[in-house]
Amino acid sequence: MTLANLSWPFLLGGAAVLAGLLYALQQLRIRYTEIVVPTAMFWREAARDAPVRVFRRRFRHWLAYLLSLLICWLLWLGLAEPAADGPEGGQYHVLYLDGSAHMSAPGDLERAAERLRDDLKGLPEDRREVVWGGAWNLKLLNAGEEDLLFDRRLEGLEAEPSPSPIDEQLRLLALQGAYPAAARLVIYGRAPVGAEALEGLPEGIEVLRAEGFDEPGPNRGIVAMGMGHAASGRWDRVDALVRLGAAGGASAAPGDVLLSLDGAPLEGASIEALPPDGLVIRDIPAAGGLLEARIAQPDSLPADDAAQLRLPVRETLKVAVSEALAPVLFDAVIADPALDLAEGDAELVFRQAGESFGGDLPALEFASMDQQEAAFEIEYAGNLDAELALRDSLRGLGLSLIDGAGLAAEAGRPVGIQAAAGEARRISLWQELLDDRYNFTASRAFPLFISRAARWLVEAEPAYAYLAAGRFAAEESAEFALAGPGNVATRLLGADLAPPRAGTLSSPDGESSFPVSLLSSVVSAGQAGVDLPAFAPAGAGLAGPSLLAFLLILAALALLAFEWYAYQRGMMP
Amino acid sequence: MPASAPTAEEFFDAEFLTALQGFSLWARRLISGGRHAEQLSKDQGAGLEFADYKAYVPGDDTRAIDWNIYRRLGRVVIKVFEERQELPVYLLVDRSSSMYFQPAPKIGVALKVALAITSISLSQHDSVGLYSFSGNLEMKLRNSSGHGRLMRMAGRLAELHEQDGTELAEAVNGLGRLGLRRGLLVVISDFFDPAGLNAVLESLRQSRHRLLLAQLIGNHDLDPARRRGMRGDVRLRDCESGDAVDVSLTPAILASYRAIVSDFNERLTRFATERGAGFLRLNTDEEVLPQLAAAFEAGSIEI
Structure with a gap:
């Protein structure tokens, strides 16, 4: 037996006090x-x-006392709202209707909703709630609300192409005070629950699964699709990786995948199989096209049968380098396939600080150590937090790779990086760093810094290595996200949020849009997590806590x- | 709560007394010695009503010889006549605190009953005397007869006032010690004597007089639950002695009380029957006259 309002010690203590008081x-x-x-x-x-009651005289009316005590105890117990142990007993029930991609097979969601609707009848209204687990968790029915509202609120809801947010619900259950101490989470669907999540639950919380949703159907899907620099070294090309997953007895082979670019079959790229379940596409033209991978034979789970990727625009930048600068800069530009050394139609310039070379074009400037305190000064437009901008700068501009300690030892002064908001983007660094006695130009960070700084200065279009539902994009696109408001994750999403579901993600200004794919091995490969006990409720009975309390009263x-x-x-x- | 007695004018109700005219009170046999009146006595010969013949013996009144019988039968017989004498009526009225206790004092009814008995008795040429008792016995009016005595009796009744204590048994015994001529003793009381009903009945049993018992009882005496405040735990204090008894008023104890009162009444009734006494039970919460009319159903009470 469980109690809704009082703990057992409090109940027993109160009963003893009542007995003494009476x-x-x-x-x-x-x-x-x-x-x-x-x-x-x-x-x-x-x-x-019939003698009267007299103080401290021998207690005469034991039966009357016991009767009064019994009445008080019954009322006290009723106040505690007890409930008999059992599937639908005193425990609070969270009925979790899985609306994730796990349930996108036709009929699955309807079946789960039907099962849930049946089970609702056997549960007391004030001891249950219904949660929709789609792209995120949504309360469909609060405790105390009538069952009739369930159907009304379910209208228009469909299984969403997203991983299940069941872990969020489990975390909520684990929070002290968020739910009654004795609660059950019943999952109506295939949302997998990891052993780690279960271990984090406090005692008294049970996780069950409605019958009929244990075995996923045969499925194969795309579990990963991303891109990176072309191994060939060509700046205007990218390589892409596609990986497949299968579950329920199905098999996935690279040959099952159809590739297209902007709706047309992919041409001009070499495709390599990556056994056992992947393939790599080499040297895809990085011209902003939409690369799509689709499994030739659709199955019961359509959400993972296709994945898309917006390719970056990789045009070479025309850079004018001031003659006043060291030759090593010319060499760096020439060596970088993304940069072209230009004179007349340059898009940006490398020059000394104070030099008029290049006019108003974006400039990478080199100043004397005497003129500039910090080794690297970065100005960005907008109101980004300086600390955040600095952090992004270190990583995005490749500054994290430089040997700061070595440079500082050689310079005899600290090598610092300073980020500040300004009217336009600007990077300025010590000209002395270009000297051979510093190891900066000889380090691997130097060409990377030159290349990234050039692209950041002209505000090159951002790109994502991949965008997957339920996964943060910022981490994967960090190498493209330079300091300042150009941080693509921030600019695109408005916050560091993972796209909740597969589909299209548009920037707030509507100028950019990116496809988001499901890309979930949990969904596609049927990683079912731990086996959960089955939930088999009895019919509606008298075990509801309110009813039992009513009977006690x-x-x-x-x-x-x-x-x-x-x-x-x-x-x- | 004690109440004062009504004045003579208050209870000397002409209409009430007129309604009593048809009532009579008859003693079965009186002892000899009284003056001539309307009560049949044991004496024969001096009255006006023919009773029987008897053979003449020397010494008999020769005026009573029936000469017609002698002429026809040759035997000398004399006529015997019944003698009627007065009945001494002794009113013994309870004036203890219980008779004056509110909310329905019994004394008013007691005085009316006493006046009624007086009126009836005087109309039969009987003599009526008034005695009252509480803690002690007091003679308020010596026996006398004549219609003119009624107002005097009313005045004496009105003068009665409340006194502490109830010693009915002692009062009856005291009356016996006065050596009064045998007559009718009318006891008007609630018979609530701390000495107990047994002592009262024993003293009445010892009395030389014929008895007419008028028991006065109120609804609150019969059913105390009617009274306001009679619930829960109460301390009941006696209006006369001041003694208290603590009671948890439960239905059981109320039932027990009712049974005790019922037994009390039953014993009083049974005593009257066995003793050949007249008995009136009058509810003090109801009108007196209808109750008296019911008691004098045939127009008379024979004792």
Whole structure:
């Protein structure tokens, strides 16, 4: 038996206090109402066989005391709202309707909803709630709301192409005070639950699964699709990786995948199989096209049968380098396939600080150590937090790769990086770093810095290595996200949020849109997690806590009526 | 709560007394010695009503010889006549505190009953005397007869006032010690004597007089639950002695009380029957006259 309102120690303590209190009341001296009568002689005789209660006299009315005590205890127990143990007993039930991609097979969601609807009838309204587990968790039915609202709120909801947010619900259940101590999460669907999530639940919380949703159907899907720099070294090309997953007895082979670019079959790229379940596409033109991978034979789970990727635009930048600068900069530009050394139609310039070379074009400037305190000064437009901008700069511009300690030792002063908001983007660094005595130009960070700084200065279009439902994009696209408001994750999403579901993600200004794919091995490969006990509710009964409390109070009232009857009949004082 | 007695004018109700004119009170046999009145006595010969013949013996009144019988039969017989004498009526009225206890004092009814008995008795040429008792016995009016005595009796009744204590048994015994001529003792009381009903009945049993018992009882005496405040735990204090008894008023104890009162009444009734006494039970919460009319159903009470 479980209690909804009181703990067992409190209940038992209260019962003991009640017993003591009633005993004391029985023992208390009575305040008599004095009445003058002419018939005291008769009363004296009548009272001879029915002595009154007297303080500290031997306790005479045990049965009356026990009856009163029983009534008080019943009321006290009713207040505690007990409930009999059992599937639909005193535990609070969270009925979790899985609306994720796990349930996108036709008929699955309807079946789960039907099962849930049946089980609702057997649960007390104030001890259950219904949660929709789509792209995120949504309360469909609060505790105390009528079952009829379930169908109304379910209207228009379909299984969403997203991983299940069941872990969020489990975390909520684990929070102290968020739910009653005795609660059950019943999953109506195939959302897998990991062993780690279960271990984090406090004692008293159970996780069950409605019957009929244990075995996923045969499925194969794309579990990964991403891109990176072309291994060939060509700046205007990218390589892409596609990986497949299968479950329920199905098999996935690279040959099952159809590739297209902007709707047309992919041409001009070499495709390599990556056994056993992947393939790599080499040298895809990085011209902003939409690369799609689709499994040739659709199955029961269409959400993972296709994945798309927006390719970056990789045009070479025309860079003018001031003659006043060291030759090593010319070499770096020439060596970088993404940069072209230009003179007249340059898009940006490398120059000395204070030099008029290049006019108003974006410039990478080199200043004397005497003129500039920090080794690297970065100005960005917008109101990004300076600390955040600095952090992104270190990673995005490749500055995290430089040997700061070595440079500082050589320079005899600290090598610092300073980020500040300004009207336009600007990067300025010590010109002395280009000297051979510093190891900066010889380090691997130097060409990366030159290349990234050039692209950041002209605000090159961002790109994502991949966008998958339920996974943060910022991490994967960090190498494209340079300091400042150009941080693509922030600019695109408005916050560091993972796209909740597969589909299309658009920037707030509507200028950019990116496809988001499901890319979930949990969904596609059927990683079912731990086996959960089956939930098999009994029919609607009398075990609801409110009903039981009502019955207890009813019993107390019946005993009160009996006490009154006994009092009237003279069976008790 | 004590109440004062009504004045003579208050209870000397002409209409009430007129309604009593048809009632009579008859003693079965009186002892000899009284003056002539309307009560049949044990004495024969001096009255006006023919009773029987008897053979003449020397010494008999020769005026009573029936000469017609002697002429026809040759035997000398004399006529015997019944003698009617007065009945001494002794009113013994309870004036203890219980008779004056509110909310329905019994004393008013007691005085009316006493006045009614007085009126009836005087109309039969009987003599009526008034005695009252509480803690002790007091003679308020010596026996006398004549219609003119009624107002005097009313005045004496009105003068009665409340006194502490109830010693009915002692009062009856005291009356016996006065050596009064045998007559009718009318006890008007609630019979609530702390000495107990047994002592009262024993003293009445010892009395030389014929008895007419008028028991006065109120609804609150019969059913105390009617009274306001009679619930829960109460301390019941006797209005006369001041003694208290603590009672948890349960239906059981109320039933027990009712049974005790019922037994009390039953014993009083049974005593009257066995003793050949007249008995009136009058509810003090109801009108007196209808109750008296019911008691004098045939127009008379024979004792």
